[in-house]
Amino acid sequence: MKNIVVMISGNGSNLQAIIDATTSGYINGKIVAVISNKASAYGLERAKKANIPTFVFARKQFSDNLAMDSAIAEKIEQLNADLIVLAGYMKILTPEFTQRFTGKIINIHPSLLPKYAGLNTHQRAMDAGDTEHGMTIHFVNEEVDGGAIILQSKVPIYPDDELDDVIQRVYEQEHRCYPLVVEWFCSNRLYLKNGKAYLDEQQLACQGYAFE
Ligand SMILES: Nc1nc2c(c(=O)[nH]1)N[C@@H](CN(C=O)c1ccc(C(=O)N[C@@H](CCC(=O)O)C(=O)O)cc1)CN2
Numbered sequence: 001m002k003n004i005v006v007m008i009s010g011n012g013s014n015l016q017a018i019i020d021a022t023t024s025g026y027i028n029g030k031i032v033a034v035i036s037n038k039a040s041a042y043g044l045e046r047a048k049k050a051n052i053p054t055f056v057f058a059r060k061q062f063s064d065n066l067a068m069d070s071a072i073a074e075k076i077e078q079l080n081a082d083l084i085v086l087a088g089y090m091k092i093l094t095p096e097f098t099q100r101f102t103g104k105i106i107n108i109h110p111s112l113l114p115k116y117a118g119l120n121t122h123q124r125a126m127d128a129g130d131t132e133h134g135m136t137i138h139f140v141n142e143e144v145d146g147g148a149i150i151l152q153s154k155v156p157i158y159p160d161d162e163l164d165d166v167i168q169r170v171y172e173q174e175h176r177c178y179p180l181v182v183e184w185f186c187s188n189r190l191y192l193k194n195g196k197a198y199l200d201e202q203q204l205a206c207q208g209y210a211f212e
């Protein structure tokens with residue numbers, strides 16, 4: 001059974017989806033810890049309710065990002081983590097950290113990368129007049145939002161949508177897809193090789209989309 005560490009900064013709805021999927025046995029893995037850079041993250045409450053150990057590494061406790069990431073990396077290695085799941089973790093990880101765990105870190109991003117890397121993605125898509133939007137799950141490397149894409153799911157943007165309509169429509173896909181990808185990794189079907197994502201020995205070519 002794989003050991004999973006989930007890293008959060010906020011509400012933790014994706015964390016909750018993964019907690020529920022491990023509890024139900026859908027994911028053949030165990031969340032051994034939830035780590036946050038924000039003591040106020042509601043996701044920490046979600047973890048405590050599920051009897052999952054939590055650890056906070058606040059940026060102000062450290063001299064710089066490298067020291068912070070080094071402390072987190074030490075904890076992750078103590079936990080013997082097989083997979084690090086970024087679920088709304090809102091700090092850019094140092095190259096030292098991403099290279100230390102190459103192929104073992106995944107992230108979920110609320111856009112159809114490479115469109116709208118960074119922040120505020122839903123508003124940017126609406127402001128651009130896009131009629132489609134979505135989410136991306138990818139391996140993490142030193143290039144923010146530039147790692148090998150694993151899975152994408154598309155959602156429509158309708159003319160009368162409010163921002164929250166789009167947010168909720170993307171969340172629905174995130175909560176559907178992230179547990180799936182975590183299970184792929186925990187069942188040794190998903191891996192990174194030469195900078196490319198593979199599922200069952202097939203390179204994941206992301207010209208298409210897994211879910212329309
Ligand atoms: N090295 C990497 N680190 C991170 C990645 C990645 O792909 N490579 N993904 C991000 C998640 N993310 C978007 O998906 C993201 C998170 C945060 C930021 C950002 O600009 N953060 C600022 C301010 C954060 C704060 O409020 O403290 C910062 O870190 O200075 C951009 C993209 C997770 N990390």
Ligand SMILES: NCC(=O)N[C@@H]1O[C@H](COP(=O)([O-])[O-])[C@@H](O)[C@H]1O
Pocket residue numbers: 008009010011012013014015043087088089090108109110118119171174
């Ligand atoms: N750039 C990273 C980023 O914006 N990630 C996004 O943060 C949200 C976290 O929600 P949650 O805390 O409810 O899971 C998710 O929508 C995720 O895609």
